[in-house]
Amino acid sequence: MKDLETTITRCCSCCKRELPLDAFYFNKQQQCPDRYCKACRKTRSQESYRTNEYSRNVNKRSDYLVITQVRDPEIRKELILHALRTVAESIKRKRLKQLDEEILNTSY
Numbered sequence: 189m190k191d192l193e194t195t196i197t198r199c200c201s202c203c204k205r206e207l208p209l210d211a212f213y214f215n216k217q218q219q220c221p222d223r224y225c226k227a228c229r230k231t232r233s234q235e236s237y238r239t240n241e242y243s244r245n246v247n248k249r250s251d252y253l254v255i256t257q258v259r260d261p262e263i264r265k266e267l268i269l270h271a272l273r274t275v276a277e278s279i280k281r282k283r284l285k286q287l288d289e290e291i292l293n294t295s296y
Contacts, residue, residue, distance in 0.1 A: 202228035 197206045201223040212221035213229060222229060255271065258264040 200225040200228055202232070 196209050198209060198212055198221055199206050200212075203225065205225065207225050209221055211225045211227075213226060214221055224232065253267070255264060255267045258267060
């Protein structure tokens with residue numbers, strides 16, 4: 189079976205070389221080998237990283253409020269206190285739920 193896989197070849201869309209399937213990454217979602225060989229895929233990935241294609245998302249503004257970026261100290265303080273209260277209430281609800289489950293699971 190392994191010999192059969194290495195004899196099957198595929199043409200790389202980038203360098204146009206005929207290579208064995210071992211030279212291509214396998215896409216598990218589409219159940220087929222990649223269009224580019226591993227060497228070409230590596231080169232293309234490095235080029236796209238250098239041209240900052242991936243850094244666009246880093247500089248993108250977030251869609252939600254980041255408490256540490258609020259400039260007004262009074263508003264920031266209120267937001268932090270609200271977040272702390274919310275977390276404390278959540279922990280309290282979780283503990284009560286766990287206690288209820290323990291009581292139900294204890295057999296007498």
